[in-house]
Amino acid sequence: MSSAGDRVRIKHAGFEYSGILLESKDDNIFVLKLSNGYNVGIPKGNSKVTVTGNLQVEKLPELKAEKNLKLPNVSLVSTGGTITSRVDYRTGAVHPITKPAELLSQIPELKKIANISVTPAMSKFSEEFSPDDWSKLAGFVGRELNKENVRGVIVTHGTDTLHYTAAALSFALEGLGKPVAIVGGQRSSDRGSFDGAMNLICGTHYANSDIAEVATVLHGTSSDDYCIANPGTKTKKMHTTMRNTFRPINSMPYAKLFKTGKIEKLRGSNLRHAGEVNVQSQFEEKVALIKYHPGLSPKILDFYVKEGYRGVIIEGTGLGHVSANTWLKSITAATKKMFVGMTSQANYGKVDPYVYSTGRDLFNHGVVYLGDMLAETAIVKLSWVLGQEKDKDKVRDLMTTNLRGELSEKSVPNGFLY
Amino acid sequence: MSSAGDRVRIKHAGFEYSGILLESKDDNIFVLKLSNGYNVGIPKGNSKVTVTGNLQVEKLPELKAEKNLKLPNVSLVSTGGTITSRVDYRTGAVHPITKPAELLSQIPELKKIANISVTPAMSKFSEEFSPDDWSKLAGFVGRELNKENVRGVIVTHGTDTLHYTAAALSFALEGLGKPVAIVGGQRSSDRGSFDGAMNLICGTHYANSDIAEVATVLHGTSSDDYCIANPGTKTKKMHTTMRNTFRPINSMPYAKLFKTGKIEKLRGSNLRHAGEVNVQSQFEEKVALIKYHPGLSPKILDFYVKEGYRGVIIEGTGLGHVSANTWLKSITAATKKMFVGMTSQANYGKVDPYVYSTGRDLFNHGVVYLGDMLAETAIVKLSWVLGQEKDKDKVRDLMTTNLRGELSEKSVPNGFLY
Numbered sequence: 001m002s003s004a005g006d007r008v009r010i011k012h013a014g015f016e017y018s019g020i021l022l023e024s025k026d027d028n029i030f031v032l033k034l035s036n037g038y039n040v041g042i043p044k045g046n047s048k049v050t051v052t053g054n055l056q057v058e059k060l061p062e063l064k065a066e067k068n069l070k071l072p073n074v075s076l077v078s079t080g081g082t083i084t085s086r087v088d089y090r091t092g093a094v095h096p097i098t099k100p101a102e103l104l105s106q107i108p109e110l111k112k113i114a115n116i117s118v119t120p121a122m123s124k125f126s127e128e129f130s131p132d133d134w135s136k137l138a139g140f141v142g143r144e145l146n147k148e149n150v151r152g153v154i155v156t157h158g159t160d161t162l163h164y165t166a167a168a169l170s171f172a173l174e175g176l177g178k179p180v181a182i183v184g185g186q187r188s189s190d191r192g193s194f195d196g197a198m199n200l201i202c203g204t205h206y207a208n209s210d211i212a213e214v215a216t217v218l219h220g221t222s223s224d225d226y227c228i229a230n231p232g233t234k235t236k237k238m239h240t241t242m243r244n245t246f247r248p249i250n251s252m253p254y255a256k257l258f259k260t261g262k263i264e265k266l267r268g269s270n271l272r273h274a275g276e277v278n279v280q281s282q283f284e285e286k287v288a289l290i291k292y293h294p295g296l297s298p299k300i301l302d303f304y305v306k307e308g309y310r311g312v313i314i315e316g317t318g319l320g321h322v323s324a325n326t327w328l329k330s331i332t333a334a335t336k337k338m339f340v341g342m343t344s345q346a347n348y349g350k351v352d353p354y355v356y357s358t359g360r361d362l363f364n365h366g367v368v369y370l371g372d373m374l375a376e377t378a379i380v381k382l383s384w385v386l387g388q389e390k391d392k393d394k395v396r397d398l399m400t401t402n403l404r405g406e407l408s409e410k411s412v413p414n415g416f417l418y
Numbered sequence: 419m420s421s422a423g424d425r426v427r428i429k430h431a432g433f434e435y436s437g438i439l440l441e442s443k444d445d446n447i448f449v450l451k452l453s454n455g456y457n458v459g460i461p462k463g464n465s466k467v468t469v470t471g472n473l474q475v476e477k478l479p480e481l482k483a484e485k486n487l488k489l490p491n492v493s494l495v496s497t498g499g500t501i502t503s504r505v506d507y508r509t510g511a512v513h514p515i516t517k518p519a520e521l522l523s524q525i526p527e528l529k530k531i532a533n534i535s536v537t538p539a540m541s542k543f544s545e546e547f548s549p550d551d552w553s554k555l556a557g558f559v560g561r562e563l564n565k566e567n568v569r570g571v572i573v574t575h576g577t578d579t580l581h582y583t584a585a586a587l588s589f590a591l592e593g594l595g596k597p598v599a600i601v602g603g604q605r606s607s608d609r610g611s612f613d614g615a616m617n618l619i620c621g622t623h624y625a626n627s628d629i630a631e632v633a634t635v636l637h638g639t640s641s642d643d644y645c646i647a648n649p650g651t652k653t654k655k656m657h658t659t660m661r662n663t664f665r666p667i668n669s670m671p672y673a674k675l676f677k678t679g680k681i682e683k684l685r686g687s688n689l690r691h692a693g694e695v696n697v698q699s700q701f702e703e704k705v706a707l708i709k710y711h712p713g714l715s716p717k718i719l720d721f722y723v724k725e726g727y728r729g730v731i732i733e734g735t736g737l738g739h740v741s742a743n744t745w746l747k748s749i750t751a752a753t754k755k756m757f758v759g760m761t762s763q764a765n766y767g768k769v770d771p772y773v774y775s776t777g778r779d780l781f782n783h784g785v786v787y788l789g790d791m792l793a794e795t796a797i798v799k800l801s802w803v804l805g806q807e808k809d810k811d812k813v814r815d816l817m818t819t820n821l822r823g824e825l826s827e828k829s830v831p832n833g834f835l836y
Contacts (some may be wrong), residue, residue: 131713245764416657418836
């Protein structure tokens with residue numbers, strides 16, 4: 001007899017299916033989670049089932065902490081997410097594994113690269129992250145970075161908001177002198193296409209490199225060719241399911257990272273240097289992003305003013321526009337009360353208030369144009385800047401000054417659709 | 419003596435600059451608009467200025483309406499935007515040209531391809547477009563399409579919201595049997611890098627093709643190699659300044675279009691057929707898009723409920739998530755009152771409520787997952803569906819049914835970062 005949680009092979013109507021049996025609401029149907037992650041229903045009649053294992057009894061081996069003194073020490077701070085998850089065999093949904101350290105024992109290559117110590121900071125899917133979590137995480141990462149014998153830090157993180165956290169850590173870690181790799185996975189660890197193993201290997205090489213920047217480290221292509229390390233303030237999740245989802249936007253990656261340890265640099269960066277990192281982790285919660293579209297009422301802006309918000313980022317069209325005809329009155333009122341920044345929903349390229357009359361009107365009424373800063377980075381930066389600073393002019397200065405690579409001083413030629 | 423509006427060559431400190439003189443606030447500085455669109459300031463001292471022309475006197479020749487009976491008849495409906503604009507020599511900003519027909523006389527190739535008649539529907543930058551404009555434009559386009567001797571229609575349009583209008587026309591034109599090309603330009607017509615000429619040539623070939631779909635027709639690469647015709651419901655402006663800004667998302671383009679008239683098809687489409695188009699152009703204004711980010715308060719959703727909105731589209735993270743911990747209460751209240759649809763801010767790929775517990779929670783509380791529909795297309799479709807239909811179940815059915823290619827029934831292998 002087979003039951004939910006079993007690994008099975010099912011033969012039916014000339015086809016063979018392999019996967020994990022899920023609970024089925026229909027007594028006549030097997031529901032099987034295939035190794036590619038999709039669920040299929042197979043009629044029980046005329047099916048031949050072979051049980052090959054069971055998820056519950058397939059316990060991961062214990063991590064043995066044999067320290068190799070010749071290898072660098074790397075700290076891994078875990079936060080949850082798919083990379084440290086397994087499938088729940090009852091529901092077919094994905095749930096966190098309880099001991100992230102167990103994951104490492106599945107990847108024997110890691111032992112040859114570094115001594116990795118694991119600090120579980122939290123265990124949540126990244127769509128549940130809040131600015132408070134950024135603060136908490138920055139504290140954990142800062143403590144590890146400031147240990148003298150630690151070469152670099154890896155953060156494991158859900159991919160949904162990994163790029164927001166990458167930006168948050170970029171701003172919160174002042175004077176960073178060591179690498180910080182933020183690593184995620186698009187497939188859970190019990191799937192054949194698990195990408196977290198390679199991403200962790202690449203992340204470990206990154207943490208041991210001389211690139212002293214916060215970077216996302218995940219697959220560079222849809223195959224297992226190499227990872228790319230993207231600047232934490234210049235990257236976005238660009239595909240809901242593909243493993244090479246994190247792309248650099250308005251930038252090249254810092255480097256390609258190969259499993260062998262080879263690092264191919266693609267742009268300049270800050271380099272490893274001595275000195276403690278200074279954790280500045282206050283984030284203001286009363287900020288919001290507004291994505292404009294034709295017909296969007298400016299009442300949304302009035303609402304945030306009324307609610308006492310300290311700033312908004314508009315994701316405008318093209319070079320940074322909203323309808324001036326309908327929005328200028330609300331814009332004028334809002335900029336007297338709070339910071340109003342402009343970015344573009346076009347993803348790539350920079351905003352510019354000088355080309356069209358609409359941009360000039362908005363700019364002349366106090367909207368601050370934020371160059372090639374990504375909207376996602378801009379909302380994180382605004383939250384961080386307002387966490388540190390109350391003076392309106394200083395806030396504007398900080399928002400329009402490049403602090404962590406978020407604002408390109410020159411245009412980057414090769415970033416488009418990389 | 420030189421003055422604003424003059425075309426000049428300025429020699430200064432060993433360099434020579436060519437461009438259009440703008441008004442300068444500083445008596446000691448020339449402000450010059452270079453042919454690449456950028457403005458430079460050049461000190462007047464030690465500068466040698468040669469006037470080579472003046473924008474005001476460079477009038478465009480009249481369009482001569484010699485009809486060639488052997489050529490197809492194509493209707494051009496103009497709406498404004500950069501493609502029908504010139505630089506204002508006083509401010510350096512870009513302003514619409516008053517007679518869009520004049521533009522055609524600049525592109526002699528067009529006369530050899532088709533007899534083009536011009537209907538000026540409106541003259542506004544596309545960031546000023548509202549759902550009312552979509553209705554108005556659909557009426558103009560429908561009238562042209564239903565003229566028996568018209569092979570197809572070209573719409574010239576600003577690029578900021580060109581893709582929203584492309585989606586709006588896709589839905590509004592029921593039973594479309596002829597091609598509709600929406601053509602824009604990223605450079606105004608007086609610039610060396612003007613892209614509108616090639617886009618209009620490609621758009622004319624498209625309008626004469628057998629592809630009976632609304633498509634955006636603009637540069638396919640950053641060079642003048644070819645144009646791509648992207649499905650009106652599956653395209654976005656992806657770069658603020660580059661000429662190949664319109665990319666297909668979750669789809670291949672219908673075709674590559676070459677200036678020679680060669681058409682290289684890349685995917686299937688509806689084909690030209692007889693029958694009148696039925697214009698369904700009511701759009702509901704009380705809809706809004708909400709782009710989620712960590713820390714965004716669910717009060718925004720409460721606000722739209724309170725304002726009596728009929729629907730919202732959420733641009734969630736990853737597979738279609740918001741923080742269930744903080745949003746579920748507001749979601750539950752909202753879905754009782756209005757349509758709440760889920761799309762992804764990852765741009766590419768589809769949403770899926772079944773993979774993670776967060777998605778299941780949102781789905782179980784009434785959020786409607788919209789597959790691989792783009793957020794921009796989803797807000798336009800919702801506005802259109804609510805314009806036609808009041809019944810809640812029918813609205814949900816229409817939103818989750820593929821009407822105009824907006825919802826892929828199978829996953830598209832080649833669309834990512836095309």
